[in-house]
Amino acid sequence: MDTPEKNNTETKPSTPFQGADPTRWWRLWWRSLSPTRQDRLAAFAPLVSVALFMAAIVAAFWYLRAEEVDRDQQALKRDVEYAQQRMRLRLLERQEQVMRIARDLAYGDIGTAEFVNRAEVLVTQYPELQILTWVDRDGRIITSYAAPTVASEQLRMPGETLQNDDAAQSFQLVKESNQPIYTQPRVLVGYTPPLLQFHSPVIGTRNFGGTVMAEFSIDSLMRYATPSDLLARYAVTLMDGHGTLIAGTPLTAPRQSSTWNLLPQPKATEYQVPISPVGSSLILKVQAYRTSLSMVGNGMFWLVAALSLLTSWLLMGTWRHTRKRLRAQEALIAETNFxxxxxxxxxxxxxxxxxxxxxxxxxxxxxxxxxxxxxxxxxxxxxxxxxxxxxxxxxxxxxxxxxxxxxxxxxxxxxxxxxxxxxxxxxxxxxxxxxxxxxxxxxxxxxxxxxxxxxxRDQLAASHDRFTIVLEALDASVSVAPLGSAELLFANKLYRQWFGSQTTGHLQLVQQAGLPAERSESVDDEDGLMGLPTDSLTDASSNNAEIYVGELGKWLEVRSRYLSWVDGRLAQMVIATDITPRRLAEEQAARQTEQAHSASRLITMGEMASSVAHELNQPLTAISNYSSGMLSRLESGKLTEEQMKFALEKTVHQAQRAGQIIQRIRSFVKRSEPNRMLAHVEEMVDEALELANIEMRRRNVRLTHFVAKRIPPVMADAILIEQVLINLIKNAGESIDQAQRPQAQRSVELRVQPKDYERLAGVEFSVQDSGKGLPPEVQERLFEAFFSTKNEGMGIGLNLCRSIVESHNGRMSAENLYNGSEVVGCRFFFWIPLAAAQEKGDNFSSAINPNTRKSA
Missing domain, CATH: 3.30.450.20 (PAS domain)
Structure with a gap:
């Protein structure tokens, strides 16, 4: 009995955990922890397990991705080497054919014609071969054949010499070494990529006899030498030795999706090798299209990641919830202190x-x-x-x-x-x-x-007093009234002097200026958010008009603005400025302009006086000859009735012709007020040509004209437009005289045709001569007043012409005519709108300068 008790005493554990099974041991250890430590472990232990699980998934996907990248890289390398071999064989074939031609040239077996024929066959048969050129020993091109697709700047013309370019340097190198070489000129940014050059020396029984230069299209070489399945699976490009792209379209570098991408990215999605026999100056670069994980791999990875993050988020939420009371207590203390x-x-x-x-x-x-x-x-x-x-x-x-x-x-x-x-x-x-x-x-x-x-507040009151004093001292009438009301909210001193203290003057100014004076009460006309009128406010926000007030005997410029009054009501402020002196000055300027037009016409007729006198001398001489002939026949008794009738008809016709010339001159130079009316273009042109032909015949200049059919009428002053045409035709004749052109080149052409300008329908008048044109310094000051290139010119003709055209809402300009780099003439042209577009043109001019009024 003693022994068992002794044994039991000896086997009793010395600590509570000793001899316990793992589950019981875990429970005892957990209960021995404080509540705070239990909360921390309960929150962080699941997070650690989720993090370990996520790390295992990332490691597995990383390993699979690395294997996939390695396989793709090996396949890419094999395909690139295969494509490089194809290009190499194709270049060697063309090299052999070119060297065969060089050998035949060296032994004299073929000449220029046979060289061109063989070059044509090669260029037609092989699309990558673009140009074959035969160069003599001095670097001069004997003959060359190029494919139709070659750009004009890359053509080799017979007789040219290779100078200061890559071809000349390669020629010199071949001449010194007597060995065929490949060269790839450097690509310049913004220029057409140069062609790959192959130089084969022409060496016969004698010394160096020149080279045969073959030029290959890099783009065609890539397209025809690269297998089609390779082009479908990869982005294939060719670069020169400096890394400049020559052919193909490269892929952009793969963009990292985010910093959370834990999978390995491909270390190399491209592979490049030099193309022999060209060497390092031509490099084949191939880029793989597929550089990311498959849809299944990406989906599984992000699904696992999302679930892991969701689990972590839920665990953190539970942990935060357990600390809610402590935080609420701390917040209460902070609020009390606050x-x-x-x-x-x-x-x-x-x-x-x-x-x-x-x-x-x-x-x-x-x-x-x-x-x-x-x-x-x-x-x-x-x-x-x-x-x-x-x-x-x-x-x-x-x-x-x-x-x-x-x-x-x-x-x-x-x-x-x-x-x-x-x-x-x-x-x-x-x-x-x-x-x-x-x-x-x-x-x-x-x-x-x-x-x-x-x-x-005292300062604001003083500022208000100063502001009121300034408004009272203004030389413009200022009034403010609410929309739709007869109440006058404010009026300065000048307004009270003109209209008194009532709103009658305010409403009169608004009505005469065409500004809206009442607020619409319709729901459709109001902004639902602000309660303000939309259409009226928008249309009148920047309106200004010039009106005449008969009671005051003044011209006033009226401007209107909307503002919110101090009580919240929408009010309208009207500012009226006395512009009577400015209007009088404008009217005086218009009268002076009309006098200048009349003076210009008199000057024009003065310059054409000799031509008019010569033109009148012909019908007067004919009348004198017919009269003398009839008197002679009457004295001899040989004048029959039919002969007299014929002579009298001729005399009457010549007298009418002289009268028409004089009447046309009188109507042209007669001073009259500007009178715009519907005018037909054909009639204006005929009237102008009748006077202009007199001057042109005197100067021995051929005057031709072309008027398009069915041109609608224009709203214009016909006399002023005729004055512009006559001045331009006369100037054209003088330019031809100064240029001393031969008879075959002495011509002036007048063309009239419809043309739209800034979406307005109109008519363009064009006068083209064959003179020496306008120098640049003259062209810049062509339409300035008092600027002239004539020794006796006044410098107001072209300035008045442009003023006349612009008063009709038109535009006028001039340009030189070129034949290559040589100036062969000059062209003056002006444009005026049709009658149907005249109203739009007036509105267009008013939009540019609202204060500008049309000429009388």
Whole structure:
């Protein structure tokens, strides 16, 4: 019996965990931990397990991805080497054919014609071969054949010499070494990629005899030498020795999706090898399209990652929930401290009075404002230390009202004396103090320093007075009235002088200027968010107009703006400025312009005087000859009735011709007021040509014209347009005389055809001569007033022509005519709108400058 007891005593564990099974041991250890440590382990242990699981998944996907990348890289390398071998064999075949031609040339077996024939066969049969050129020993091109697709700047012309380019350097190298070489000129940014060059020396029984230069298209070489399945699976490009792209389209570098991509990215998605026999100056580069995981791999990886993150997020949420009470307690303490700090930082002074008017409480702000401490103020009765002695009676009455509850909610203004004797303005607000049982125990007063706000209010009042003085002193009438009302909100001194103190003048200005004066009450015309009129406000926001007020005898420029009045109503401000002096000046300028037009026509006829005299001399001479002939036949008695009738008809025709010339000259030079009306283009051209032909025949210049059929009429002053045409034709004839052109080149052409300008239908008049054109320095100042290239010119002709065209809402310009780099003439042209587009043209001009008015 003793032995078993002894054994039991010896086998008893020395600690609570000794000899226990793992499950019981875990429970005992868990219970031995504090609640805080249990919470931490309960939160972090699942997170650790999820992190380990995620790490295992990432490692598995990383290994699979690495295997896939390695297989893709090996396949890419094999395909690139295969494509490189194909290009090498194709280049060697062309090299052998070119060297065979060079050998035949060296032994004289073929000539220039046979070289061209064989080159044509090779270029046609092999698309990568673009140009075959035979160059003699001095670097001069004997002959060359190129494919039709070769750019013009890359062609080799017979007789040219290779100078200062890559071809010349390669030729010199072949000449020195007598060995065939390949060269790839460097690609310049923005230029056409050069062709791959192969130079084969022509060496016969004698010395060096030149080279045969073959030029290959890199793009064609890549497309025809690279297997089609390789082009379908990879992005194939060719580069020169400097890494510049020559052919093909490279892929952009794969963009990393995010910093969370834990899988290995492909280390090499491209492979490049040089193309022999060209060498390192031509490199084949192949890039693989597929550089990312498959859809299944990506989906599985991100699904596992998303589930792991979701599990972690839920575990963290549970852990945060267990600490919610502690955080709420901390927040409550912080809120209490915050409210206490906010109370101590108030700028409003607080003062409490009991029912007898004794101070029971003051806050720190009240003490700071008055300069008195809390001990000095608490327990004080009226008069209080901060009262101004001069206001005792007023303050006693206010205190009595305060204790009886007669103060208003807006408070009252008082003057407060600080402890140092200085004064400041304050506003006091009173409210009753009610205890927990609902009984009033006193009064709470809040005091605010209003010294600064009062100072600002006084400054604003002074600023308003200054602003009113400025408006009263303006030399423009200013009035403000609400929309749809006869009330006048504001009117300055000039408005009251013109229209009095009523809204009659305001409404009259608005009506004459065409501005909206009433607000529409329709729901469709209002903005639902602001309640303001949309169409009226938009149309009149920047309107201005010039009107004539007969009662004042003045021209006024009226401008309108919308504004929100001080009471919130939408009001309309109208500003009227007296522009009578400016209008009178504009009318005087228009009269002077018309006088300048008339003077220009007289100058033109003066310059054409000799031509007109010569033109009139012909019908007068014919009349004299017919009359003398009839007198001679009458004296001899041989004049028959038919002969007399024939002679008289001829005489009448010549007299009518002379009269028409004189009438046309009179109508052209006669001073008249501008008169715009519907005018037909054909009639204006005929009238202008009748006078211009006189000058052209004198100068022995051929004048031709072309007028398009069925041109609609234009709204224009026909005499002014004829003046422009005559001036331009006369200037064209003078230009031909100065150029001393031969008879075959002495021609002036007038063309009239419809043309649209800035979406407006119109007619373009064009006068083209065969003179020497306009120098650049003349072209810049062509239409300046008083600028002329003639020795006796006044310099106002072209300036007036442009003024006439622009007064018809048209445009005028000039340009030189070239044959290559040689100037072969000049072309003046102007454009005026059709009658149907005249109204649009007027609106267009007004939009550019609203103050611009059309000429009379």
């Amino acid at each position: 409210r206490r700090a906010m109370e101590n930082s108030l700028l409003t002074g607080m003062r409490a009075l009991d029912m007898n008017g004794r101070i029971t409480y003051v806050n720190a702000a009240f003490c700071q404002m008055t300069g008195w401490s809390e001990q000095e103020l608490v327990g004080q009765t009226a008069p209080y230390p901060y009262w101004a002695e001069s206001d005792y009676e007023y303050l006693h009455s206010k205190l009595k009202d305060e204790l009886s509850g007669k103060t208003g909610q807006n408070g009252f203004q008082v003057r407060v004396r600080r402890k140092n004797g200085s004064m400041f303005d304050a506003r006091l607000y009173i409210s009753p103090l009610i205890d927990a049982r609902g009984h009033q125990t006193g009064w709470m007063s809040s005091m605010t320093d209003i010294t600064e706000s009062k100072r600002i």
